[in-house]
Amino acid sequence: MIISELRVTPIAFRDPPLLNADGVHEPHVLRAVIELVTDGPGGGVTGLGECTGHAWQLDWLELIATRIRGMSAYDTGALARLVSELLAGRADGVDYGPDANWRRWSGRTPGSRGPAPVPAPAFDAMRVYSAIEVACLDAQGRRAGVPVVDLLGGRVRDAVPYAGYLFYKWAGHPGSGDDEWGAALDPDGIVAQAERMVDHYGFRSLKLKGGVFPPDEEIAAVRALRAAFPGLPLRIDPNAAWTLTTALAAVRELEGVLEYLEDPVAGVDDMAAVAAATSIPLATNMCVTSLEGVRPALERDAVRIVLGDHHIWGGLRASVALGDVCRAVGWGLSMHSNSHLGISLAAMTHAAAATPGLGHACDTHYPWNAAEDVVLPGALSFQDGSVRVPDGPGLGVQLDRTVLDRLHATYLSLGREHRDDKAYRRSVTP
Ligand SMILES: O=C([O-])C(=O)C[C@H](O)[C@@H](O)C(=O)[O-]
Ligand SMILES: [Mg+2]
Numbered sequence: 001m002i003i004s005e006l007r008v009t010p011i012a013f014r015d016p017p018l019l020n021a022d023g024v025h026e027p028h029v030l031r032a033v034i035e036l037v038t039d040g041p042g043g044g045v046t047g048l049g050e051c052t053g054h055a056w057q058l059d060w061l062e063l064i065a066t067r068i069r070g071m072s073a074y075d076t077g078a079l080a081r082l083v084s085e086l087l088a089g090r091a092d093g094v095d096y097g098p099d100a101n102w103r104r105w106s107g108r109t110p111g112s113r114g115p116a117p118v119p120a121p122a123f124d125a126m127r128v129y130s131a132i133e134v135a136c137l138d139a140q141g142r143r144a145g146v147p148v149v150d151l152l153g154g155r156v157r158d159a160v161p162y163a164g165y166l167f168y169k170w171a172g173h174p175g176s177g178d179d180e181w182g183a184a185l186d187p188d189g190i191v192a193q194a195e196r197m198v199d200h201y202g203f204r205s206l207k208l209k210g211g212v213f214p215p216d217e218e219i220a221a222v223r224a225l226r227a228a229f230p231g232l233p234l235r236i237d238p239n240a241a242w243t244l245t246t247a248l249a250a251v252r253e254l255e256g257v258l259e260y261l262e263d264p265v266a267g268v269d270d271m272a273a274v275a276a277a278t279s280i281p282l283a284t285n286m287c288v289t290s291l292e293g294v295r296p297a298l299e300r301d302a303v304r305i306v307l308g309d310h311h312i313w314g315g316l317r318a319s320v321a322l323g324d325v326c327r328a329v330g331w332g333l334s335m336h337s338n339s340h341l342g343i344s345l346a347a348m349t350h351a352a353a354a355t356p357g358l359g360h361a362c363d364t365h366y367p368w369n370a371a372e373d374v375v376l377p378g379a380l381s382f383q384d385g386s387v388r389v390p391d392g393p394g395l396g397v398q399l400d401r402t403v404l405d406r407l408h409a410t411y412l413s414l415g416r417e418h419r420d421d422k423a424y425r426r427s428v429t430p
Contacts, residue, residue, distance in 0.1 A: 001073040001143055004044065006065035006132070007035040010053045011407035012414050013372040015339055016179050018167035021211030021241035023425030027173045028414060029339040032058060033374055033404060036135035038073045040143065047073065047139030048399060050343035050374075051131035051311055055417035060087060060128045073136045076317075083129040084122065123290060126314035133315030134347045134395075141394035148347070148396075149389050152320050152354035159386035160352040161361040163235070164203030165337070165368075166193055166225075168212045174428050186217070187224035194225055197367060198232075203385035205233045205259065205361035211241030219253045226257050233259035233361070240266035240286055244273055251278035259360070260305050260334075263287065272300035281305055283360075285312075285336035291325065298329050305360065307336035311344070316351040323355040335362035342366075342375035345387065346395040349380075353389045361385065374407060376400045 012028040019025075030053030038044045051057060064083060071078060141148045149155045168190070171183035184193045190208060197203055206225060210218045215238075222236055240263045242250065247264035251274060254261065260283040264274055268287055275282045281304035288297045288306050290313070297303050306326055310319040319335075326333045335352060337344075345366050352358050375397040379390040390396025 001038040001040045005037040008061045009033045010411045012411040017170040019212045021239040023421035026424045045142040047135035049131040049135035073139045084125045087125040130315040138394040148350040149353045155353045156356045159388045160349045161386045162364045163205035163207045163361040164197035166208045187221040190221045191228045201382040207235040210236045211238030237262035244270045247274045268302045271302035305332040307334045309336040319351040323357040327357045334360035337363040339365045342373045346397045
């Protein structure tokens with residue numbers, strides 16, 4: 001399986017005005033679809049991947065695309081080394097060429113998107129490598145005729161439980177009328193949203209994205225959820241928007257109500273101070289985001305649960321390995337998500353199905369974005385809040401090229417390069 005091409009297609013798909021501690025989701029999510037084309041005896045196969053469509057990530061992927069031809073799609077170790085060397089700026093004679101990439105995609109003039117990418121830290125390398133690793137594993141699975149979960153050690157579960165991901169939201173994007181979900185700006189609105197999520201998808205856990213309103217209002221929403229769904233595990237995630245004082249007051253109110261509290265405050269020291277003051281387990285996708293972060297958090301007893309995410313932790317194999325790390329240090333494991341489509345949902349599901357220690361329902365933004373999926377319908381569906389591991393070889397999903405082309409055209413029409421929830425919020429409420 002010799003790699004002949006790495007195709008990166010930036011796309012943009014519709015997103016409702018979901019509020020968070022930064023601001024509000026813009027009308028479109030920027031993302032990218034990766035196609036790893038391979039040659040081999042009897043014909044090649046193409047593996048799929050999906051990642052964020054931030055300009056910096058596209059630039060790096062395009063750079064790697066120029067270096068990856070002729071390598072083996074089985075040799076993910078060599079591909080990982082190539083990515084880290086290129087991102088660390090150690091490769092000689094590299095033409096970073098971001099303007100060239102942007103011109104090709106958009107017809108824009110050079111210099112319109114700022115300076116060339118600077119050498120990136122290991123954290124970025126993990127993100128870039130992850131998209132390639134998923135595509136390699138998809139190609140390997142397609143070639144061998146086995147699902148990706150089998151390449152990750154085999155399944156420990158046939159279906160992966162996901163949590164209903166609740167957001168405060170406006171009724172619609174300004175100037176566009178109300179969307180199908182309507183407004184959720186108070187406890188009643190959040191409960192109504194949860195009812196709809198549970199009715200449609202059967203979720204058996206719920207997570208509220210907090211950090212939007214004064215904490216008392218968000219605690220009232222959690223209490224309203226508790227009353228409306230007495231048997232369902234609940235979480236709230238203010239994305240470290242609370243001060244230590246606020247968080248210490250909040251945990252007194254939330255004691256006995258939550259499955260876990262996600263990132264109430266920023267940094268290991270403040271997380272440790274909150275953890276010491278409550279019996280509510282603290283979870284994080286902000287204070288432990290790589291293996292280097294495990295030791296400091298462990299030494300301070302700052303967290304009890306880590307939310308992995310293959311897009312951030314360096315791929316599917318690294319995600320399964322994170323389960324072993326968590327078991328070794330006595331932490332629980334859950335899964336983080338960001339706005340995504342079906343290629344990512346399939347990848348998340350294969351990884352979760354192969355990870356024994358994953359003891360909490362995974363996050364997913366999929367219900368918010370499923371209407372414009374780039375994969376053909378049929379392979380992915382929710383039953384009782386869980387997604388069955390797709391049966392087909394590889395990730396088990398097929399690209400819908402018509403939708404891909406349409407979403408790529410949308411991307412080009414926007415002229416946007418980054419996600420900026422804060423600027424969008426300020427453009428509406430200065
Ligand atoms: O668990 C988390 O921190 C997230 O899901 C981060 C996301 O960016 C979320 O805040 C969002 O979509 O606004
Ligand atoms: Mg979080």
